[in-house]
Structure formats: structure tokens, C-alpha cells
Amino acid sequence: xxxxxxxxxxxxxxxxxxxxxxxxxxxxxxxxxxxxxxxxxxxxxxxxxxxxxxxxxxxxxxxxxxxxxxxxxxxxxxxxxxxxxxxxxxxxxxxxxxxxxxxxxxxxxxxxxxxxxxxxxxxxxxxxxxxxxxxxxxxxxxxxxxxxxxxxxxxxxxxxxxxxxxxxxxxxxxxxxxxxxxxxxxxxxxxxxxxxxxxxxxxxxxxxxxxxxxxxxxxxxxxxxxxxxxxxxxxxxxxxxxxxxxxxxxxxxxxxxxxxxxxxxxxxxxxxxxxxxxxxxxxxxxxxxxxxxxxxxxxxxxxxxxxxxxxxxxxxxxxxxxxxxx
Amino acid sequence: xxxxxxxxxxxxxxxxxxxxxxxxxxxxxxxxxxxxxxxxxxxxxxxxxxxxxxxxxxxxxxxxxxxxxxxxxxxxxxxxxxxxxxxxxxxxxxxxxxxxxxxxxxxxxxxxxxxxxxxxxxxxxxxxxxxxxxxxxxxxxxxxxxxxxxxxxxxxxxxxxxxxxxxxxxxxxxxxxxxxxxxxxxxxxxxxxxxxxxxxxxxxxxxxxxxxxxxxxxxxxxxxxxxxxxxxxxxxxxxxxxxxxxxxxxxxxxxxxxxxxxxxxxxxxxxxxxxxxxxxxxxxx
Numbered sequence: 001x002x003x004x005x006x007x008x009x010x011x012x013x014x015x016x017x018x019x020x021x022x023x024x025x026x027x028x029x030x031x032x033x034x035x036x037x038x039x040x041x042x043x044x045x046x047x048x049x050x051x052x053x054x055x056x057x058x059x060x061x062x063x064x065x066x067x068x069x070x071x072x073x074x075x076x077x078x079x080x081x082x083x084x085x086x087x088x089x090x091x092x093x094x095x096x097x098x099x100x101x102x103x104x105x106x107x108x109x110x111x112x113x114x115x116x117x118x119x120x121x122x123x124x125x126x127x128x129x130x131x132x133x134x135x136x137x138x139x140x141x142x143x144x145x146x147x148x149x150x151x152x153x154x155x156x157x158x159x160x161x162x163x164x165x166x167x168x169x170x171x172x173x174x175x176x177x178x179x180x181x182x183x184x185x186x187x188x189x190x191x192x193x194x195x196x197x198x199x200x201x202x203x204x205x206x207x208x209x210x211x212x213x214x215x216x217x218x219x220x221x222x223x224x225x226x227x228x229x230x231x232x233x234x235x236x237x238x239x240x241x242x243x244x245x246x247x248x249x250x251x252x253x254x255x256x257x258x259x260x261x262x263x264x265x266x267x268x269x270x271x272x273x274x275x276x277x278x279x280x281x282x283x284x285x286x287x288x289x290x291x292x293x294x295x296x297x298x299x300x301x302x303x304x305x306x307x308x309x310x311x312x313x314x315x316x317x318x319x320x321x322x323x324x325x326x
Numbered sequence: 327x328x329x330x331x332x333x334x335x336x337x338x339x340x341x342x343x344x345x346x347x348x349x350x351x352x353x354x355x356x357x358x359x360x361x362x363x364x365x366x367x368x369x370x371x372x373x374x375x376x377x378x379x380x381x382x383x384x385x386x387x388x389x390x391x392x393x394x395x396x397x398x399x400x401x402x403x404x405x406x407x408x409x410x411x412x413x414x415x416x417x418x419x420x421x422x423x424x425x426x427x428x429x430x431x432x433x434x435x436x437x438x439x440x441x442x443x444x445x446x447x448x449x450x451x452x453x454x455x456x457x458x459x460x461x462x463x464x465x466x467x468x469x470x471x472x473x474x475x476x477x478x479x480x481x482x483x484x485x486x487x488x489x490x491x492x493x494x495x496x497x498x499x500x501x502x503x504x505x506x507x508x509x510x511x512x513x514x515x516x517x518x519x520x521x522x523x524x525x526x527x528x529x530x531x532x533x534x535x536x537x538x539x540x541x542x543x544x545x546x547x548x549x550x551x552x553x554x555x556x557x558x559x560x561x562x563x564x565x566x567x568x569x570x571x572x573x574x575x576x577x578x579x580x581x582x583x584x585x586x587x588x589x590x591x592x593x594x595x596x597x598x599x600x601x602x603x604x605x606x607x608x609x610x611x
Contacts (some may be wrong), residue, residue: 155535157555158564162573163581167554168535174508175540194492194501195535195554202505216492216501216532221559226414226494239412240497250409252498299509303470305502306463307409311432 012126044245046238053219053237055211056190062266062272063108063122064091064149067189068128070272071279072104073095081130089120089156090128091134097147098280103139105132105200106149109190116269122191123156125168129199133176140180145283148186148200153218155196170199178299181291185282187257187275189210189264204298205282206252208244209275210259214252215242251305354378370590379547379590381527383429384436384453387486391594392440392449395451398436399469404464406433410497416442418495421457429455434489437472442484443598445605448476450485454528459489461532462496466503470510477517482604484597486524487538491531500532507537515542520604523598524588525552525575543600544587546575547593552583 055061068075072095076212080086093133107124110116132148155166177200179185186203192214208214217225219237224230247253257278264271286294353360356378369392371380382390388397405422412418422557426432434456440449448471452459469485469567476483492500511521523541525534527550535554538544553560553573559566575587588596 015381048597155554157560159560159566159572160569162553162555162560163577165583166532167552167583168583170504170535170554171508171537174505174536175512178505178509178512195504195532198501198504199535202508214498214501216498217494222494236414239410239414240494241410242498247498250497250499252502277332281552298511302502302509303503305506306466306499307407307496308463308467309405309407310403311405 002229011270020163032200034099044243046234049238049241050219050234052211056213056242056263056267058211061190062264062268063111064108064151067106067149067272068093068095068106069273070269071276072102073152075104078135079131081127082134083117083130084128085125086124087120087128087131088118089122089124090131092131094144095140098276098283100283101144102283103135103144103146104148105146106189107152107196107200109151120156122152124152124199125156125158125161125286126164126166129155129169129173130302132200133173136173136176136180137246139182141202145182145286146184146203147279147283148178148184148185148203150188150192150197150201151190152193152196153191155199167195170195173199174202178302179295181295181319183213183283183286183289183294185286186297187279188214188253189275193218202298202302204286204294204301205254207255207257207278207282208247208253209257209264209271210244211263212244213242214244214247215240217326250307279304304319349479351380354380372590374435377548377589379497379527379549381454381488383588384431384456387451387526388438388440388449390590391442391451391484391486391597393442393444397438397440397449399436400475401437401468402432404432404467405436406462406464406496408495409463409499410495412495412497414495417424421495425456431456431511433468434461435465435468437468437480439475439481442601445598445601446479446481447601448479448481448483450483452486452526452533454488454490457493459487459533460487460491460493460500461503461536461566462500463503465489465493466506466520469483469507471598473519473521474512474520477514477519480518482520482522482601483514484522484601485537485541486522486526486552487529487533488526489529489531489533491533504532505606508540511537511540522600522604524593524597525584528553528556528571530554530556539583542604543585544583545588545596546578546584548575550575550591554577564605 010281012252075093075095077093091108095104108119109122110119185205186201188208189209190212194216219233220230223232223236244256248256258274260267260270357376359375371382408418431453431559435452437450444490450469468582522543523538525546529538551573557568557572578584579587
């Protein structure tokens with residue numbers, strides 16, 4: 001379908017360009033609009049973006065603990081938020097990684113029905129974020145760098161989760177991350193689902209695996225609200241642009257971590273090796289930076305995210321104020 | 327002029343008028359009383375019969391809180407771009423233009439300096455009428471600028487939120503407004519500033535999961551929905567039976583997430599007292 005559209009658009013574009021002597025504003029507007037549409041088609045089709053979503057959620061994709069097993073030595077899992085509960089949807093702990101002690105946190109989905117139920121499909125309660133915050137505090141005190149792996153459809157939308165303060169927990173987890181003076185590296189390894197993901201992703205380096213997704217709302221949820229039909233999820237995904245290259249282009253992530261040619265689900269060992277390399281080089285890059293400077297840069301990085309314009313109302317002209325980083 | 331007014335009683339047997347039509351915005355959903363707009367404005371958009379708090383636009387809210395003539399708006403010229411060329415059933419650009427026409431606002435937030443009961447502060451007020459008060463790049467930027475302006479002048483920020491969450495049409499960039507506003511609050515606090523957060527109906531999703539929850543003092547209006555996930559989605563995804571007061575300010579108060587529930591008529595004096603407590607010792611570190 002995309003190919004057919006492309007031919008059609010190219011034809012129209014060709015005809016419009018031939019009208020050179022009529023160079024009116026309206027036509028040049030039309031020209032740039034068509035050019036934009038063409039660029040979008042050659043960027044990635046709706047179906048291609050949807051494939052990213054399916055890969056990011058692939059049942060055989062390695063989960064947090066699969067990477068922990070392959071990348072870390074001496075992993076000691078830490079449990080409980082010290083006030084209310086243990087949330088198995090969030091894994092935290094200490095480990096040896098590339099010759100140093102690191103503090104670790106990551107969402108954990110389940111592999112089979114039983115584990116999925118136990119781990120709540122990787123959707124944390126506030127207790128999960130509070131457990132992560134406890135380990136962040138520990139890392140700050142002992143100067144351990146932090147590694148955070150993100151793989152969650154979102155924070156759990158349940159009655160108890162609300163009563164225990166889901167929104168506040170996500171806000172406070174981010175606030176704590178913005179205060180830390182130890183290096184933080186986060187990587188989106190599957191689904192980076194909205195508030196549940198950003199709660200542990202306010203990092204100095206935000207990495208993202210090639211076939212992962214990072215989005216403000218699930219394509220299904222977006223389709224249900226804006227298209228009033230959850231079945232339009234493919235269109236919604238294409239509009240949201242949750243894929244790694246879009247996130248990189250928008251300046252939301254710092255680097256894309258390659259996956260083996262068959263995808264992470266096809267070769268866990270190689271996927272882990274590539275992820276390990278990326279994490280190690282991030283840790284090494286951040287190591288020499290003084291804590292206060294690290295924190296200042298981290299905040300400045302998130303402070304500048306967003307695209308807007310300052311309009312001059314009288315003329316209707318607009319100038320881009322902070323364009324997204326290239 | 328109606329030419330003919332039919333007052334006959336035959337209408338009794340006619341089918342009920344369609345009930346799915348939206349009630350008039352000036353009809354109280356609490357008790358069914360109907361008011362003229364000027365009556366409601368005089369009562370600060372609170373139902374004099376049953377104390378239901380109607381939604382208040384940003385401009386009206388500022389009028390209610392700031393000392394007369396002291397509000398000086400900042401960053402009024404910021405407008406959303408359309409970084410994703412977002413198009414659902416209609417282009418995002420068109421939705422923006424329509425929202426601006428209808429609300430008279432550039433985006434879902436108004437910020438500026440003011441005095442409240444003669445105490446200097448920075449006001450940051452959201453407006454639900456503008457695309458459901460959703461937070462995109464402009465809301466994030468303006469809130470961050472409010473924090474910076476307050477830090478520079480060593481005054482507290484009074485933030486009034488009313489939002490359905492992040493603005494989907496800006497995709498992942500709207501999610502990034504969460505860490506952005508969080509970082510702005512932390513910079514403000516490091517500079518010795520305070521954030522007083524007032525959650526009005528509704529304060530949900532991306533806004534409750536970021537700056538709104540980070541107030542040094544956090545209060546809400548009675549009956550406001552304050553939730554990360556709203557009741558409809560919780561019901562649909564979990565099939566749980568929801569408590570009657572699910573997500574309401576009263577429930578949040580009981581579970582320890584609020585410092586108080588302050589009726590709108592008491593809000594200005596309450597904020598005045600809080601601001602004076604924060605300003606008496608001066609601000610510096």
C-alpha cells in the first residue's frame with residue numbers, strides 16, 4: 001500500500017514542480033507538504049513501525065533477569081520497600097559488572113503464565129518504585145554507579161496501586177534520580193511504557209535497544225482515545241513513533257544499542273554481549289565526571305526536551321526556540 | 327422570538343427527551359440547580375446549594391487568587407509545534423488552533439508573577455478547557471520557566487493543576503515533560519524556593535506523576551479526581567469493583583497523599599497563610 005501511495009505522491013510532486021513559472025505561495029506550500037509526506041513514507045511505513053512494537057513485546061525476547069544472568073557476577077537481589085510490600089515486578093540488587101560494584105534495578109515480565117501473574121506482567125505497584133528508590137539511596141551513599149533496565153507496559157492501573165499513591169511514587173522516584181550524584185545508565189530493553197518507564201529512566205545516559213519501544217501511551221490506548229477504536233493500533237503506533245530511531249532523532253535517547261541480525265529474541269547471548277558493551281562504555285564515559293557536574297548535566301539534558309515556538313502574534317511568524325537535538 | 331409557545335399537556339405522553347445530551351455547563355451535576363454564568367462567577371464557580379466545585383479556567387482562577395492588578399503574565403507567546411506531524415482523525419495543528427480559539431489561551435497553562443494577599447509569588451495555573459489540560463512541550467516549558475522565575479526572585483511557586491495527563495499528540499516528547507518539570511522543581515528547591523501545589527479536578531496521569539505531587543505543601547479541592555489512572559481504565563483493565571470515592575481528593579486525603587482539602591472560598595486565605603509562613607525567614611539557603 002505504501003508503494004502505491006508513493007508512486008501517486010511522486011507523480012503529483014513532479015507535476016507541481018513542473019509548474020515552476022507559477023511559483024505561488026500556495027503551490028510551494030503544497031509542494032513542501034507533499035515532500036513531507038514522501039519523506040514519511042520513505043522513513044518507515046505504518047507496518048514497519050508496528051513490527052517494532054511486536055518485536056518489543058515478543059514472547060521470546062530476553063527479559064531483565066536474562067540479562068542479569070548473562071552480564072553480572074555475584075548478583076545479590078534485594079527485596080522489599082521497607083514499609084509495605086515486596087513487588088516482584090521490579091527487580092533490584094547489587095552486582096559486579098566489568099570490575100566494579102553496581103546498583104541495579106529493572107522491571108521484570110514473566111516468561112510463563114505463573115510467573116507473569118506473580119510479576120504482574122512487569123507492571124509495578126508504588127511499592128516497586130519505592131524499592132528502587134531505596135536502592136538508589138544505597139547507591140548514592142556507597143558511590144555505586146546505577147544501571148536501570150526498563151521493560152514495562154506501564155505502572156499498574158489498579159485500585160490498591162492508586163490508594164498507595166502510584167502518581168506520587170513515580171514523581172518521587174524521578175525527583176530522587178534528579179538529585180543523585182552517582183552515574184546513572186538506563187536502557188529500554190523492551191517496552192518503555194509511559195510513567196512506569198520514566199520513573200526509573202531519568203538517567204545520565206538513556207540507551208535503547210534497536211527493537212525496543214518507548215512511548216507515552218500504548219498504541220492500543222491511544223487508538224481507543226483518539227480513533228475511538230482500539231483496532232486502529234497500527235495507525236496509532238505509526239503516529240506515536242515509538243521506535244528507537246525516532247526517539248534518537250527527537251533527542252529522547254542518547255544511543256541505540258544494536259541487536260543481533262535476527263533480533264534479541266533470536267540470539268540472547270549475542271544480545272546480552274551487545275548490551276553489555278554499551279553499558280560498559282557508558283559507565284566508563286561517566287566515571288570521571290564529578291558528581292555535582294553529573295547532576296547538573298543530567299538536569300540540563302531533560303530541561304531542554306520539547307519542541308515549541310515563540311509566536312509573534314502581530315505577524316503570525318514563528319521561530320523555533322529549542323529544536324530537538326539532531 | 328418564538329412565534330408560538332405550546333403549553334398543552336399532551337406532551338406528557340411524548341417519549342422522554344434524549345438523555346444522552348450533555349447537561350448545560352451551568353447546571354450543577356451535584357444537585358441539578360441551574361445558574362447564570364455571572365451568579366456562578368460571583369460564587370467562585372462553587373454551587374451555593376451543594377458546594378459542588380465547577381471547573382475554573384486559568385484566567386478566572388488567577389483573578390480569584392492574585393491581588394487585583396498584580397498579575398504579570400510570562401512566556402505568553404509560546405505555542406506548540408507539531409514535532410511528529412501528528413494526525414489522528416484530525417491534524418494536531420487543527421486541534422491546537424481550535425483550542426486556542428475556544429479558550430483564548432496559547433496552551434493549557436498560564437504563568438506569571440503576582441502577589442497573593444500581598445505576598446510575592448509566581449503563579450502557574452492550568453486550564454482543562456485547552457485540550458483537556460494535557461501537558462505537551464509548551465506546558466512543560468512554561469512550568470519550568472515559572473520555577474526559574476521564582477528561583478531568581480526568591481519567591482514560592484503556587485501551582486494549580488487540572489489535567490488529563492500528557493499530550494499524546496506530542497508522543498514521547500510529552501512523556502519527557504515529566505522528568506523536565508521534575509528537574510525544574512528540584513532546581514527551584516535547591517535554590518531555596520518552595521512549591522505549593524493545589525490539585526483541582528482533575529489532576530491525573532502525567533501531571534500527578536510529576537510536578538503536581540512534588541509540592542512542599544500539597545492540597546486539593548473537594549471532590550477533585552486525583553489519580554494516576556482514572557476510574558474507567560482501572561475498571562476496564564482490572565475488572566475490580568471500585569470504591570465509591572475512588573481517586574477522589576477525600577480518598578487521597580485518607581491514604582496520606584494530601585496536606586489538606588481546601589474549599590475554593592477558603593483557598594486564597596489558606597494560600598496567603600502558607601506563603602507568609604514560607605516567606606517570614608526569607609528565602610536563601
